[in-house]
Structures are given as structure tokens and as C-alpha cells.
Amino acid sequence: MKQLTIILALLLFANVNAQTDQEVLKTIYTQSLTNGKSYQWLDYLSNSIGGRLSGSENAEKAVQYTKAELEKLGLDKVWLQPVMVPKWVRGDKEEAHFVTNSVINKVNICALGGSIATPQNGLTANVIEVKNFEELETLGVDKIKGKIVFYNRPMQADLIQTFMAYGGCVNQRYAGAMEAIKYGAVGVIVRSMNLRQDDLPHTGSMSYGDIPNSKHIPSAAISTNDADKLSEALKNDSDLQFYFKQNCEQFDDVLSYNVIGEITGTEFPNQFMVVGGHLDSWDLGDGSHDDGAGVVQSMDVLRLLKNSGIRPKHSIRVVLFMNEENGLRGGKKYAEDAKLKNETHVFALESDAGGFTPRGFSFDCSDANFEKVLSWKSLFEPYLIHYFEKGGSGADIGPLKTTSNVLAGLRPDSQRYFDHHHAANDTFDAVNKRELELGAATMTSLIYLFDTYGIDNIPEVNPIKD
Amino acid sequence: MKQLTIILALLLFANVNAQTDQEVLKTIYTQSLTNGKSYQWLDYLSNSIGGRLSGSENAEKAVQYTKAELEKLGLDKVWLQPVMVPKWVRGDKEEAHFVTNSVINKVNICALGGSIATPQNGLTANVIEVKNFEELETLGVDKIKGKIVFYNRPMQADLIQTFMAYGGCVNQRYAGAMEAIKYGAVGVIVRSMNLRQDDLPHTGSMSYGDIPNSKHIPSAAISTNDADKLSEALKNDSDLQFYFKQNCEQFDDVLSYNVIGEITGTEFPNQFMVVGGHLDSWDLGDGSHDDGAGVVQSMDVLRLLKNSGIRPKHSIRVVLFMNEENGLRGGKKYAEDAKLKNETHVFALESDAGGFTPRGFSFDCSDANFEKVLSWKSLFEPYLIHYFEKGGSGADIGPLKTTSNVLAGLRPDSQRYFDHHHAANDTFDAVNKRELELGAATMTSLIYLFDTYGIDNIPEVNPIKD
Known part of the structure; x- marks a missing residue:
């Protein structure tokens, strides 16, 4: 009888937990679709700034703009991380x-x-x-x-x-x-x-x-x-x-920046989860899909977490990487600095495959962590997110890979992507507001789940409990 | 031992069958993506004809054009089915x-x-x-x-x-x-x-x-x-x-047509499977998504079956319905005639939700038939087709519903659909060639599977075996 009670209690607990996750995801998606900021940010980045090739004046404007916007969100920290980047001019x-x-x-x-x-x-x-x-x-x-x-x-x-x-x-x-x-x-x-x-x-x-x-x-x-x-x-x-x-002409390297914002974790402030995209783009279009979309979605992940009343246990960082397109200097720099500072990065997610309808994620992780991800599949079903596969993650977060952490890449519908990729028609009008917002919500949901349930096989570095 | 042999033989048989289906689907998708006709037909329907409101000159042109194109495919029969339609002019x-x-x-x-x-x-x-x-x-x-x-x-x-x-x-x-x-x-x-x-x-x-x-x-x-x-x-x-x-003005009803083509079945010529979309459209745009896409995809289903070397057991009909938008006269007429002629319609599939990336199907059918569909899910996985749900099918095929047959609707990604629906920007440039072709291949694959495995609970009407 006692055993039955325990089983019932466990079932009840599991159910309450499941319901709570369902409710949280519902809140996140509703927030993003009815009160998202990603599209508005992308409008500015694309139409008021434009193409953002590394080392260009536009890239510098994008650094300053996104930093200022992150500062309005009431995050715990916002800063610029200096990085030298190549400068090539068409x-x-x-x-x-x-x-x-x-x-x-x-x-x-x-x-x-x-x-x-x-x-x-x-x-x-x-x-x-x-x-x-x-x-x-x-x-x-x-x-x-x-x-x-x-x-x-x-x-x-x-x-x-x-x-x-x-x-x-x-x-x-x-x-x-x-x-x-x-x-x-x-x-x-x-x-x-x-x-x-x-x-x-x-x-x-x-x-x-x-x-x-x-x-x-x-x-x-x-x-x-x-x-x-x-x-x-x-x-x-x-x-x-x-x-x-x-x-065209290649100049000497110039100083630029990764833009970083952080919500410091309540339980594991020294375990970091990164969400990001790259701030630079090619110069022919305005870089709306590649990768303005990933930038504004990543920014909105932190805003959506706050607006949905989620206080993350781990430190969640948005990182807007500079120079993915022709050097990957920002991604390398971020990982080097993390190593120097002995920062444990348990999870990183990149959006760099366009602002189209999200279909799911691909993961670079252990089998145990992948099993954990698969256990969340049903939570994503109402949002038509079904693609969970092992595979690549994202170029910028690649240098963060360790044997035990989890890297992931958002996988949007890819059919239209190469119609626009690196061309003059990679422009704001090719991005659909809802598709962009669904992507931001899908990313936020995965970050929420990894923050809530942690990843397998990571030592708890300096946990502080209240 | 004998029992084991039987089990092994059955397993082998099941495996061979599964492999064959995989290969057939691969052929269908490859044909559609490398040698599809749907996009070329849609170009003509949209850019050379344009909006096709019931009773208009354009609707009549679309009837003649699609009939002529079906006649080039070497089907067993192509014909026009007369139907009186309302005529409203803006x-x-x-x-x-x-x-x-x-x-x-x-x-x-x-x-x-x-x-x-x-x-x-x-x-x-x-x-x-x-x-x-x-x-x-x-x-x-x-x-x-x-x-x-x-x-x-x-x-x-x-x-x-x-x-x-x-x-x-x-x-x-x-x-x-x-x-x-x-x-x-x-x-x-x-x-x-x-x-x-x-x-x-x-x-x-x-x-x-x-x-x-x-x-x-x-x-x-x-x-x-x-x-x-x-x-x-x-x-x-x-x-x-x-x-x-x-x-605007409402005129008396005028004569128009459903356009029908048929591949006659080798085993069950008197059991019909229908695939269709509606040929009429609103008049503000050129009706590329609603429902030019469904029309050309349905036409290509029969072409793809032939080109993939599939000789269907059931009679497969493409039906291009007239007047879905403001009367549904074509859908009603087709079902009435089928009833008069005592034609058994075992399966019908409609594409009328835009030419966007296909995500799956919804089904109006019995639990037994739905279970059958779910058993095919893994065949569709390589094509990122994951959505199989009970629900509506399509307006034009609705009148064909009986207690035992299966109706289905293609379900493409719906996020952009209502940006264009019934408006001046429902135009050819809003349709992506690959997305359209993936839809045609997905429809052909479902028709192939239903033709191969039949549906549950239908009496075999006049089967002729060689």
C-alpha cells in the first residue's frame, strides 16, 4: 500500500511537472507571437543599417545598436568582447x-x-x-x-x-x-x-x-x-x-566586437548556456536571413525568458558573434576567452539557417543527452516541431565543444534558404514575421528545458543554493 | 521449426515490401524535384491566364488549357464534366x-x-x-x-x-x-x-x-x-x-466544367481514387497558391505515377474542380454523378492549402484506416513529412464522404498562407518551385500507398484479375 502511494505520488509529481512545462511553452509561444520583438529589431538591422560585412561601418553600427537594445532589456550584464576581424571591401x-x-x-x-x-x-x-x-x-x-x-x-x-x-x-x-x-x-x-x-x-x-x-x-x-x-x-x-x-581589396585586420548579454543563473551562475547568431553578414543584401534572423531571435530568447517569468538556474548568455562569414573570429574568440576564464559552457544553441518556419534542432552531444532531448518531443508537438536529430550545430558555437556539453542548431524549413543566401535578395521582405517568431519561441523553449533539467554528466561547478 | 520458418518468411516478405516502398518513394520525390511539371504548369495558369473566377473567360481558358495538358500525358481518359456555376463580377x-x-x-x-x-x-x-x-x-x-x-x-x-x-x-x-x-x-x-x-x-x-x-x-x-x-x-x-x-454584379448561372483525367486500374477499375484541387480562384491575384498549386500538383500526381513506372491497381482520377470559392458546385456535381453512376470512391485527396513546404496530411476516416496510414509514417520521414492527424480533408472532396472511405487533405506549412489568401499578392512569385514539387511528390506517395495496400472495409467491386 505504501509502495502504491509512493508510485501514485510520483505519477502525480511527474504529471504536475509535465503540465507545468506545457504551460511554460504555451506562454513562451504566445508571448513571441503576440508580443515578440524579433521582427522589429530585424526591421532596424536590415532596413536602417543594412548589410554588415566584418570591418565595415555597418557592422560597427550593428554592434552599437544591438548592445543598446540588449541594455534596455534589464539583463544582469551586457558587454562588448573585442575581437580583431578581417576587412575585405568589394x-x-x-x-x-x-x-x-x-x-x-x-x-x-x-x-x-x-x-x-x-x-x-x-x-x-x-x-x-x-x-x-x-x-x-x-x-x-x-x-x-x-x-x-x-x-x-x-x-x-x-x-x-x-x-x-x-x-x-x-x-x-x-x-x-x-x-x-x-x-x-x-x-x-x-x-x-x-x-x-x-x-x-x-x-x-x-x-x-x-x-x-x-x-x-x-x-x-x-x-x-x-x-x-x-x-x-x-x-x-x-x-x-x-x-x-x-x-575588391583586402585591408589589415580591424577591431570589432562580439555583443554579449547575460541573465545570471540563480543556482549555477558559473554554468553557462549560450544562445546566439552572427551579427556580420555579406554585403549584397541586408543579411536578413543570414543571419539577422538568428541575431534577433537570440536576443528575444532572453527577453522572452524574462517576460515569461522564468528565472533561469544557469547563466544564460546571448552572444552575437562577429565575423562568421569570412573568418569565424568571433566564435573562436568567445571560446578562447571562456577557456581562459575557466567558464563551464554546458549548452550552446545557434540559429544560423534562416528565419523560416522552425522544424526542430540538430544536436552535437552524447547519447544520454540526446535521449533527454527526445523525452521532450511531445512538448514540442503542438508547435509542429518534430525534427530532433544528431548532426551539426552552428559554426560560431563549434569552438565551445567539449566531450560532455551539448551543442544544438535550430533547423528551420530550408527549401527557400539558398534562393537568398549571400545574394542581393537576402532582404527583410523575404522574412515572414510569424515564422521568425516561431523560431524565437522554439529556441526559448529548448533553453528553458535544458535550464530546468540540466544536462547529463556535467560536474556542478560552484552551485549556490539560497 | 515450421512455425519459425513461416515467421522468418513473413519477416523477409515484410522487409522486401518495405524496401520496395522506400525505393518507390525515392523515385517519386526525385522525379518531382528534378523533372517535375507542376511549376511550369503553374507559370502558365498564373502568368498567361491569371485569376480564374467561376464563370469568367479566364476560368474557361483554364478549363481548356488543363484539359489539353492532361491529354498530352497519355492517360486512359480525359474529359470535361459540365456544371452550372454562379457568375459574379467585381x-x-x-x-x-x-x-x-x-x-x-x-x-x-x-x-x-x-x-x-x-x-x-x-x-x-x-x-x-x-x-x-x-x-x-x-x-x-x-x-x-x-x-x-x-x-x-x-x-x-x-x-x-x-x-x-x-x-x-x-x-x-x-x-x-x-x-x-x-x-x-x-x-x-x-x-x-x-x-x-x-x-x-x-x-x-x-x-x-x-x-x-x-x-x-x-x-x-x-x-x-x-x-x-x-x-x-x-x-x-x-x-x-x-x-x-x-x-459588382451577380449574373445568371453559366455553364462551366470540372476537368477530369483517369488512369484506369489494372485490378479494381471500378474502385476510384481521386486527387484534386480547384481550378477556379478569386480575381484579385492570379490564384497561384489558392488553388493553382493544388491543380498543378494533382495533375503531376498522375504524370509522376506514370513516369515512376507505377501501374495502379485502382482507377486514379485527377479532378480539377470548378467553383470551390463561391458555390462548391463542381465538388457537388462530381459527387452527384459518381452516385448516379454507382461509382465506388474509396479514397480522395485534395490539395487546397497553398503550395508551401508539405508537412503531412489530415484524414477523415475510420480508426482502422488511420492506423494503416500511421504504419507508413517512417516511409515519409526522409522527406520531413511528419504530420498525420485526423481532421478535415478538402471542401471539393467533402461530398464524396461515405462511412467507409478515406478522405485526406495535404497540409503544407501554413504560416505564410493568409498573407496571400484571396488578395492581390496571391501570385506566382510567392510560390517556391521546390516547395510545390515536394507537395506533388508527397501526394503521389500517399496515392501510391493507398493504391498498393487498399483501404480497410471496402467491398471489392468487380475485381478483374488476369
Whole structure:
């Protein structure tokens, strides 16, 4: 009988707890959808500031704006963390064309981030089209020397998760020049990482690796429509001449900042849970999806926790990382400082996959912690959040990884993401208010659950109980 | 030992079957994403034809176009099913404003479908704002007589499924005039069914019920921004005058058609499975989401079945219903004819919730059939299709309901749907190619599974085996 009473009491307790979590999530989602701030912040960041490439005046404005907004939230601490970042400037002379049957075919082009400029009057050369580095190797110096290498492997349309398709293509952009230089190429153009056929070139970072400056060659992206046109034209005239001009420039590193706000934990103030996105963006659009969305959602997580009457046990930090796009300096700096200060980071969550309808999360963690996450699945069901898988988390929080902590990435619907990614149409009008707010609520809910139930296998560092 | 052998054989059989289904779904999705026709058809329907209100020239063009396209697919039969439909025409004189402090405030307005016109010079009257019919009753004739009733209950933002929010508001639009007439109102304006704040009025059907013509009053929708402005203005000046003008007109019914194509079943030719959407649309936009998307997805289901090498056992029909928006005549006609011909309809699927990323289906069926559906869940997981719930199906297929058959509705992500629904921005550019194609593949997969495994509890009508 006594045993039965205990069992009943436990069941009752479990039920009360479950109900409470349900109620908390309901409050969080309702707050975000009826009284969210994320969309308003994004409006300012996108329309009043604009694209925020590392080292630019806009990036500095974004630092000051988000710091000031965080200060209005009544957090326990708000501060800037200095970090040196690369400064690359696109310039204003981007143009390209190729000539077929005496007709000039204009090409929509943009320099890749980190590329050098062309000569002042542009670069004109024959084009050799390849799908991958293996083809490059097969062709060899004889067929490549003196030419522009044109990487034209499209994103794979039949992959359901578009980030997989991106992963299967992006080496053309990032390492295309590095590889082409080996065979004496004079320039690189790459098909934009875009699943759609349109006229927009998509930029993104590229690297020369260890190759000395004197051997660098200019690199640029062309639109998917132009990639198809050029490929078609090359079939009829493999000797056609391609011309492009860009006057981008790499400057010395400059001082910038990660923006950080904190609600100090009531029980475990020295155990940190981070939620963040990256404040820098590419320069062609206003960076609304990549990653203005992640920035304002992360800011709203702390506001929603406060507004929902949640006093977290762990210290919850919002970190707006600088320089994810072309250096990851902010992410590295934050992790280095955390290590220097011996800060235990038990959990980190990043939103950097667009402000679209959230579908769930992917996790980088132990099986035990993943089981814990799966036990919360039913709590998320009313919000149509169903995707809980092991996998990557986010670039900025990656350096925080230890053997025992939990990293997570918000996974929004990805179908439209690469239509906008790094292109001139990554703009505020492409973000839907409700989708953005659902993402913020979903992130807040996961932070709430990890704060409430902790993670497995972490020593309790300096717990203070009242 | 014999028993064990049987069990092992059964397990092996089950496994082989499961693998085959996986492969078939993979083929269907790959076909749709790499070789789909839905987007190309939608481009024509939206950009070359445009809005397709029942009884309009465009609706007739859409009938001829889709019939011709179905005829190219090599189906076993394609035909038109005659149906008389209402013909309502918007006219070209829509305008509205109200005056505060001698300032004219222009209002974005559109007549509701089925409404009468205002007098030729428009209608000017005081406004009484209400949130619901109960408030109307409380106010009574004294406070309402001679006024324009302004229904201003917003869609509820904290409901995750936006169709629930629509359901909670749409009686203002549909029955608003009917109710207001009882208290002597002279006109009705209604806040647009839109979760977003913007300047676009959203039309939709309204009804006068049994009220005689002589008592009808004009009804219109105003944009959400204007609804807020008007409500604010009324707080300062409850006597302000509202003016609106519209010259819409109801004509006699005209002849139109459902467009039908069929692949005749190899085993159960007299058991029918229907997949469809509605060919008519409202007139303000081009009806790309509502319901051009459902039309082209349904057409592609039959093409994808053929292209994937599937020879269905049941007869699969695509039905493009006419007049869902303001009469449902096509849906009713199809069901009536089916009954007259004693056709057994075992399954019907409708897509009429926009061309957004598919999340799953809702089902109107028995528990046994629903269990069968749930057993297929894991097959859909690789495609991020997770939503399988009991609930509504689709308006057009509703009349086909029997006690034993299965009706289903595709459930795409609904967050953006009411931004476009029945408004001038329901246009082709708001549809994403991949999202549309994923929907078509998801529908084809469900049809394939129901065709393969049948439904519970249906007598096999005239099976022919070779």
C-alpha cells in the first residue's frame, strides 16, 4: 500500500511537472507571437543599417545598436568582447561578359569574399568548364594554363535537406582558386550556390590557403542562369573569351566586437548556456536571413525568458558573434576567452539557417543527452516541431565543444534558404514575421528545458543554493 | 521449426515490401524535384491566364488549357464534366475613405464575392464597430439602424495552425451581412482575414442566406492596416462618416466544367481514387497558391505515377474542380454523378492549402484506416513529412464522404498562407518551385500507398484479375 502511494505520488509529481512545462511553452509561444520583438529589431538591422560585412561601418553600427537594445532589456550584464576581424571591401567595379557570334552576353557577377581584384582593365581569357577538382586534375596544366576555370557543378535538387546540397557544392567556391592555381589558371568563376534558376550572383568566402600572394588569381560567382548560358555557349565555341572586372581589396585586420548579454543563473551562475547568431553578414543584401534572423531571435530568447517569468538556474548568455562569414573570429574568440576564464559552457544553441518556419534542432552531444532531448518531443508537438536529430550545430558555437556539453542548431524549413543566401535578395521582405517568431519561441523553449533539467554528466561547478 | 520458418518468411516478405516502398518513394520525390511539371504548369495558369473566377473567360481558358495538358500525358481518359456555376463580377469602381478633422483617409477596399453593389454614387454612413455577432445583438436595432457595421475581430496570432485562426474569424465575412441586416444596417465592412499588417484587402465569399433581394446590403473587406486606422479614428470620433463605392454584379448561372483525367486500374477499375484541387480562384491575384498549386500538383500526381513506372491497381482520377470559392458546385456535381453512376470512391485527396513546404496530411476516416496510414509514417520521414492527424480533408472532396472511405487533405506549412489568401499578392512569385514539387511528390506517395495496400472495409467491386 505504501509502495502504491509512493508510485501514485510520483505519477502525480511527474504529471504536475509535465503540465507545468506545457504551460511554460504555451506562454513562451504566445508571448513571441503576440508580443515578440524579433521582427522589429530585424526591421532596424536590415532596413536602417543594412548589410554588415566584418570591418565595415555597418557592422560597427550593428554592434552599437544591438548592445543598446540588449541594455534596455534589464539583463544582469551586457558587454562588448573585442575581437580583431578581417576587412575585405568589394569595391564598385564588378562587371562581366562573354562574346559569341559578335554578340556581347552580359553576365551577372560578384567577387567572392577574400578574392583579389582583376587588373584595372579587367581580365579576359578562354574558359575551361569543370564539374569538380578531379576533372581539373585530369585536364592538367596543358589544358588549364592561362585560362579561367569555370566551376559549374549545380546543387543537387533531389536532396531534401538543402544544406546537404550546399555541402556537396561549396568546395568549388571555397577552394576553387586554390586548386585552379596549381594548374596555371588566371581566374576562377563559379556557378552560384543557388537551387533556383535566376539572375542573382551569390557571394561567399573563398581561400587561397598557403599560396603566396603573388600567385593569387581573382575569383567570382556568376548567376545560375548565366552559368547555364555560358555552358551552352562553350559547347558551340570552346574558344570564346570571357571578360570580368572587379576591384575588391583586402585591408589589415580591424577591431570589432562580439555583443554579449547575460541573465545570471540563480543556482549555477558559473554554468553557462549560450544562445546566439552572427551579427556580420555579406554585403549584397541586408543579411536578413543570414543571419539577422538568428541575431534577433537570440536576443528575444532572453527577453522572452524574462517576460515569461522564468528565472533561469544557469547563466544564460546571448552572444552575437562577429565575423562568421569570412573568418569565424568571433566564435573562436568567445571560446578562447571562456577557456581562459575557466567558464563551464554546458549548452550552446545557434540559429544560423534562416528565419523560416522552425522544424526542430540538430544536436552535437552524447547519447544520454540526446535521449533527454527526445523525452521532450511531445512538448514540442503542438508547435509542429518534430525534427530532433544528431548532426551539426552552428559554426560560431563549434569552438565551445567539449566531450560532455551539448551543442544544438535550430533547423528551420530550408527549401527557400539558398534562393537568398549571400545574394542581393537576402532582404527583410523575404522574412515572414510569424515564422521568425516561431523560431524565437522554439529556441526559448529548448533553453528553458535544458535550464530546468540540466544536462547529463556535467560536474556542478560552484552551485549556490539560497 | 515450421512455425519459425513461416515467421522468418513473413519477416523477409515484410522487409522486401518495405524496401520496395522506400525505393518507390525515392523515385517519386526525385522525379518531382528534378523533372517535375507542376511549376511550369503553374507559370502558365498564373502568368498567361491569371485569376480564374467561376464563370469568367479566364476560368474557361483554364478549363481548356488543363484539359489539353492532361491529354498530352497519355492517360486512359480525359474529359470535361459540365456544371452550372454562379457568375459574379467585381466591376471597376471600388473605392473608400473616411474623413477625420477634415482630412480624407483613403481606405484599401474590395467587394466581397456575392455582394451587391453600392448605389451608383457610393454609400456614406456612420460606422459601428463590433467584434462579433453577440456584440451586434447587445447593441440592437437602436444603435445599428442606418449604419455601416464594421467587423474587426482579428485572426488570433497565437494559434500555431493558421487555418484555426481563419476558422475563428471567417463568420464575420461570410455571415456578417446576414446578421447586420437583422438590425437595419445599410452596409458591412470587414477586417481582412490576414495575420499580417499590410494594405491589401482580402476578398472571399459572403452570403445573404434566405434574406430577400430587396433587403441586401453591400459588403466589402478593408485591409488590416486600414481596419486599425479606422478603429483608432472611431475612438476619437464615433460619428465619423465612412464612404465606399462598388459596382459588382451577380449574373445568371453559366455553364462551366470540372476537368477530369483517369488512369484506369489494372485490378479494381471500378474502385476510384481521386486527387484534386480547384481550378477556379478569386480575381484579385492570379490564384497561384489558392488553388493553382493544388491543380498543378494533382495533375503531376498522375504524370509522376506514370513516369515512376507505377501501374495502379485502382482507377486514379485527377479532378480539377470548378467553383470551390463561391458555390462548391463542381465538388457537388462530381459527387452527384459518381452516385448516379454507382461509382465506388474509396479514397480522395485534395490539395487546397497553398503550395508551401508539405508537412503531412489530415484524414477523415475510420480508426482502422488511420492506423494503416500511421504504419507508413517512417516511409515519409526522409522527406520531413511528419504530420498525420485526423481532421478535415478538402471542401471539393467533402461530398464524396461515405462511412467507409478515406478522405485526406495535404497540409503544407501554413504560416505564410493568409498573407496571400484571396488578395492581390496571391501570385506566382510567392510560390517556391521546390516547395510545390515536394507537395506533388508527397501526394503521389500517399496515392501510391493507398493504391498498393487498399483501404480497410471496402467491398471489392468487380475485381478483374488476369
